[in-house]
Amino acid sequence: MKTLFKNGVIITANEQNEWFREGYLLVEGKTITAVGSGQPDTESEAEADQVINLKGQWLMPGWVNTHGHAAMSVLRGYADDAPLKEWLEEKMWPMEARFTADTVRWGTALAVVEMLKSGTTCFVDMYDHMDTVAEVVEEAGIRGVLARGIIGLCPEEEQKAKLNEATAFAQRWHQQAGGRITTMMSPHAPYTCPPAYIHRIVERAQQLDLPVHIHLSETAKEVRQNIRHYGQRPVPHLRDIGVFERPTLVAHAVHLEEEEMDILQEYDVKISHNPASNLKLGSGIAQVPRLLERGFRLSIGTDSAASNNNLDMFQEVRLAALIHKGVHQEPTVVPAEAALKMGTKWGAECAFVPHVGSLEKGKEADFIIINPGQAHLQPVHDPVSHIIYAASGSDVRHVYVQGKQVVKDGRCITLDEEKVIYEANRVWRELSRN
Ligand SMILES: CSC[C@H]1O[C@@H](n2cnc3c(O)ncnc32)[C@H](O)[C@@H]1O
Numbered sequence: 001m002k003t004l005f006k007n008g009v010i011i012t013a014n015e016q017n018e019w020f021r022e023g024y025l026l027v028e029g030k031t032i033t034a035v036g037s038g039q040p041d042t043e044s045e046a047e048a049d050q051v052i053n054l055k056g057q058w059l060m061p062g063w064v065n066t067h068g069h070a071a072m073s074v075l076r077g078y079a080d081d082a083p084l085k086e087w088l089e090e091k092m093w094p095m096e097a098r099f100t101a102d103t104v105r106w107g108t109a110l111a112v113v114e115m116l117k118s119g120t121t122c123f124v125d126m127y128d129h130m131d132t133v134a135e136v137v138e139e140a141g142i143r144g145v146l147a148r149g150i151i152g153l154c155p156e157e158e159q160k161a162k163l164n165e166a167t168a169f170a171q172r173w174h175q176q177a178g179g180r181i182t183t184m185m186s187p188h189a190p191y192t193c194p195p196a197y198i199h200r201i202v203e204r205a206q207q208l209d210l211p212v213h214i215h216l217s218e219t220a221k222e223v224r225q226n227i228r229h230y231g232q233r234p235v236p237h238l239r240d241i242g243v244f245e246r247p248t249l250v251a252h253a254v255h256l257e258e259e260e261m262d263i264l265q266e267y268d269v270k271i272s273h274n275p276a277s278n279l280k281l282g283s284g285i286a287q288v289p290r291l292l293e294r295g296f297r298l299s300i301g302t303d304s305a306a307s308n309n310n311l312d313m314f315q316e317v318r319l320a321a322l323i324h325k326g327v328h329q330e331p332t333v334v335p336a337e338a339a340l341k342m343g344t345k346w347g348a349e350c351a352f353v354p355h356v357g358s359l360e361k362g363k364e365a366d367f368i369i370i371n372p373g374q375a376h377l378q379p380v381h382d383p384v385s386h387i388i389y390a391a392s393g394s395d396v397r398h399v400y401v402q403g404k405q406v407v408k409d410g411r412c413i414t415l416d417e418e419k420v421i422y423e424a425n426r427v428w429r430e431l432s433r434n
């Protein structure tokens with residue numbers, strides 16, 4: 001099946017750093033086979049099975065959300081205004097202990113509907129009941145980079161069972177759903193997994209040839225605790241355990257010293273910047289301008305709806321573009337183009353799916369279409385500026401993953417939105433009643 005999208009404004013980070021142009025996109029099956037300026041030649045138009053006239057709408061890569069816990073959407077607004085340790089230990093973990101596969105199914109479906117409708121085509125997820133998460137991803141048509149998050153604060157037998165479960169999940173689902181699902185191994189954090197256990201998880205990642213995903217240096221408190229317990233800051237600690245021998249994606253990385261940045265750079269460790277969650281939990285503000293200056297190709301994540309409290313990547317990317325300008329009293333840090341790259345092309349690299357994230361020949365066709373004909377997106381001097389500083393998730397009209405439409409006229413067509421909302425409320429009621 002060949003589909004030609006013509007008369008659009010193509011917005012993307014690409015190798016040539018051309019940010020936007022009036023043009024067309026040709027998709028054959030799940031792959032982009034041509035991107036060009038102006039009109040397509042008459043031959044490609046005649047050969048297309050379907051021609052879609054975009055009439056000036058904007059076409060850009062879908063957002064890549066590089067850190068989150070989708071099922072926690074059922075806990076949106078349940079526990080606000082608390083610091084990370086208290087929030088986790090007194091609010092999240094007691095509630096999550098009551099989660100079943102049913103809770104995770106509807107929490108994840110709620111998150112996926114929200115993400116797809118607001119233009120996210122790929123998300124990284126670290127959670128439990130991951131077979132259920134993968135089933136939702138398969139049905140919804142979104143792309144998922146999935147890992148069974150492992151908390152090792154438990155007896156040896158339980159640690160073994162969790163590691164075996166994570167392994168079985170990672171093997172069962174890697175490259176499934178037509179390649180839309182890939183997997184990782186995921187020790188939750190240095191403060192929830194003893195070093196020997198992290199080492200065993202990483203050995204397993206090595207055997208399976210999979211990347212590692214872990215929370216890192218989110219709060220100053222956990223850094224101090226790491227030094228007390230292990231005599232080192234978290235980055236050299238993880239390096240010495242051997243984590244960075246595997247391709248690794250770390251979430252947060254708020255509290256880093258220059259020597260730690262050296263190590264992360266030496267091992268090409270990928271970073272997911274989660275500004276809203278870091279602000280809301282009072283964790284701090286990552287040193288994004290310094291990391292960019294050093295050449296890190298950063299990415300952006302929402303974290304869960306329980307600490308954000310939404311999964312709209314337009315808002316997250318805008319926050320990433322704005323907050324550092326204020327902190328540094330310098331508007332040139334994190335320019336719009338850098339924010340767009342972090343949310344798309346670099347996001348895909350950080351999630352180990354470099355075959356998406358930009359609109360280039362040969363990449364898989366994960367893209368979104370935005371209708372710019374509304375007051376808040378006019379006049380148009382520079383569409384990249386509007387995407388970063390003016391647009392929001394509700395401007396997304398259509399979404400495609402691997403060339404297949406999953407959102408049409410602002411409605412998710414792969415999952416039943418009303419049912420998902422009904423069931424998510426049901427599981428929340430059941431949880432809060434007990
Ligand atoms: C073992 S599954 C994932 C685990 O992570 C918890 N979590 C959610 N948000 C955060 C965060 O910002 N930092 C650390 N851990 C977080 C979640 O509650 C699950 O238990």
Ligand SMILES: [Zn+2]
Nearest residue numbers: 068215251303
């Ligand atoms: Zn997290």
